[in-house]
Amino acid sequence: MWTVPxxxxxxxxxxxxxxxxxxxxxxxxxxxxxxxxxxxxxxGRWLAGSGxxxxxxxxxSARRTRQTWQLMLPAxxxxxxxxxxxxxxRAGADELLGALRERSxxxxxxxxxxxxxxxxxxxxxxxxDGPQPLLDRLADSFPTSAVAVLTVRAPWADLAPGSARLAxxxxxxx
Numbered sequence: 001m002w003t004v005p006x007x008x009x010x011x012x013x014x015x016x017x018x019x020x021x022x023x024x025x026x027x028x029x030x031x032x033x034x035x036x037x038x039x040x041x042x043x044g045r046w047l048a049g050s051g052x053x054x055x056x057x058x059x060x061s062a063r064r065t066r067q068t069w070q071l072m073l074p075a076x077x078x079x080x081x082x083x084x085x086x087x088x089x090r091a092g093a094d095e096l097l098g099a100l101r102e103r104s105x106x107x108x109x110x111x112x113x114x115x116x117x118x119x120x121x122x123x124x125x126x127x128x129d130g131p132q133p134l135l136d137r138l139a140d141s142f143p144t145s146a147v148a149v150l151t152v153r154a155p156w157a158d159l160a161p162g163s164a165r166l167a168x169x170x171x172x173x174x
Contacts, residue, residue: 010109019064039145044072054109060088093121103156130166146171
């Protein structure tokens with residue numbers, strides 16, 4: 001477990017890995033493409049080695065998000081408990097923010113595996129500070145399998161636009 005001041009929280013946002021084309025099956029049931037499976041493994045290794053631990057993972061119940069998270073899990077020595085939530089599938093940034101605000105304050109870190117454009121919009125909304133090169137990259141795009149690590153010095157219920165600091169932004173192409 002990592003040690004941070006009591007008031008600091010960590011949000012780790014992960015966009016699902018590259019999925020098969022939309023015309024191959026219903027959107028909810030789309031699985032990962034070969035590249036997506038490889039990238040999800042890399043994402044898990046990066047996150048496990050980064051030191052950005054979390055207490056809980058929230059994951060959209062869509063097949064591609066579940067597969068992304070399940071391929072990331074083996075990289076963790078002690079993976080966090082996971083909640084697969086149907087409401088995260090078609091959620092917009094405001095709904096994702098609401099899901100984070102509902103968390104108990106005994107949690108110091110939450111990982112959310114979701115979909116664009118909502119994950120990208122949420123990260124941009126929350127980030128009010130951070131290294132300018134990272135903020136510029138985040139403003140530009142949020143690629144598949146990318147990870148944004150945000151820190152917040154507030155209770156979960158008080159999350160608001162501009163309240164977070166972007167600590168890291170990584171994608172398999174880095």
